[in-house]
Amino acid sequence: MCTSTKRLLSSSKDTLHFKLCGCVDDRLVGILKYDLSTNCLSLIDMPLAGSIIADDVILMAMEDDRLGFAHVVGLILNLWSRHMGSDGVASWTQRTVININDILHIRNPKKRLRLIGSVEGTDIIFVTTDLGIYKINLKSLQWKKVWEREKFQVFIPYTSFYNSQASNVAEECSTRTGSRAISSVNYRIWGCMAMKIS
Secondary structure (H helix, E strand, O other): OOEEEEEEEEEOOEEEEEEEEOOOOOEEEEEEEEEEEOOOOEEEEEOOOOEEHHHHEEEEOOOOOOEEEEEEEEEEEEEEEEEOOOOOOEEEEEEEEEEHHHHHHHOOOOOEEEEEEOHHHHHHOEEEOOOEEEEEEEEOEEEEEEOOOOOOOEEEEEEEEOOOOOOOOOOEEEOOOOOOEEEOOEEEEEEEEEOOOO
């Protein structure tokens, strides 16, 4: 067995999840969970039975801090989330099924759709189609094209934050009592990087 380093995520503060794949045929076998606080490794079963190509799946850190499992078959996206039951047993729940062609209107429906990433802690995924790379919000089903059709080797979505207090840029306000308050604005910047294949 081999672990896939194509997609790694931190689903909470102290865990990492890896796709566990067969070395020969790149079929998904399961999910490895590594607990950073206890240094323990465990195997999580997938929500689907049968043979699954590893590239058809991405693991996601969902908005509610649950582990997400997105799987594409043709142009149909299936999304599951893992949650702990009241009996202390974790299980998978299918959250949604989305026909990507209803959202993006793919020109060549026979062309393979690929899942290539997600933004941690959100319901945003990235897919490649015959038209380019798209960011799709799984809640609102809104999309945005983020890369043209050129082939790429690496795709890295990122978010960054700016805290104006940290840079000593603040606005002082006076109240009737003479006390001062600092008003700050935090900015969230979203972007992505893709490296072309030359």
